[in-house]
Amino acid sequence: MAKKIEKIRVDMNAGRLQEDLEKYRLKALELGATQAAVIRAGDIPVDERVTLKCQIPRCFGYGAGAHCPPNTLKPGELRELLKKFQFAVFFIKEVPPEVIVRDKATIKERVAAYQEVFKIVNDVESLAFHDGHYLAFGFGAGSCRHTFCGQMENCQAMEGKKCRFSLRSRPSMEAVGIDVYQMVARLGWDIYPIGSDDKPENIVKGTLAGLIVVQ
Numbered sequence: 001m002a003k004k005i006e007k008i009r010v011d012m013n014a015g016r017l018q019e020d021l022e023k024y025r026l027k028a029l030e031l032g033a034t035q036a037a038v039i040r041a042g043d044i045p046v047d048e049r050v051t052l053k054c055q056i057p058r059c060f061g062y063g064a065g066a067h068c069p070p071n072t073l074k075p076g077e078l079r080e081l082l083k084k085f086q087f088a089v090f091f092i093k094e095v096p097p098e099v100i101v102r103d104k105a106t107i108k109e110r111v112a113a114y115q116e117v118f119k120i121v122n123d124v125e126s127l128a129f130h131d132g133h134y135l136a137f138g139f140g141a142g143s144c145r146h147t148f149c150g151q152m153e154n155c156q157a158m159e160g161k162k163c164r165f166s167l168r169s170r171p172s173m174e175a176v177g178i179d180v181y182q183m184v185a186r187l188g189w190d191i192y193p194i195g196s197d198d199k200p201e202n203i204v205k206g207t208l209a210g211l212i213v214v215q
């Protein structure tokens, strides 16, 4: 079936926004999210201390890709940008403990799980864009350096060339300073801290998250 594409309107279909937001929430669930909610853009907590955790202890992705700190959007910039938006769709996807831990034995499953989160973000963002909410944008989970370019020697975008996955890859929520743990907890959903050395038997559940800021 041909993709539905709407004529651009000056009001960005504001009168239909709530209906569309619910459609995007349901789409995220249909695409495999465990939970999804419509939230106010003003309720997205952005905190410099989140990106500090990319640096201390240092994440493998820190400085290694164009969508990771310190190369991506800064928390202060995002905070300012979000003042211009009203609503977003936030979702989580639960992942088995043995997949979420950093274990070489489950690397394929882990990469696939992160790619599924990006796919939900990409598809919902594209739907909103074609519905006339043309400023919609999204964030995924984890570093794209691992999720998309793990087998490559470098991040091509860092060399001034085109990102290999320019339409699929996004900064993660945490890379831009969004306090994902707090967002999940506020909604009453479950999330637990997972350390780099944690073993599956010590993990209650794995949770990945994504966000699409709609309008």
Ligand code: SF4
Pocket (backbone or CB within 6 Å): 064, 065, 066, 067, 144, 145, 146, 148, 149, 154, 155, 156, 157, 158, 162, 163, 164, 165, 166, 169
């Ligand atoms: S080239 Fe790869 S690592 Fe670099 S921004 Fe694109 S997806 Fe991320």
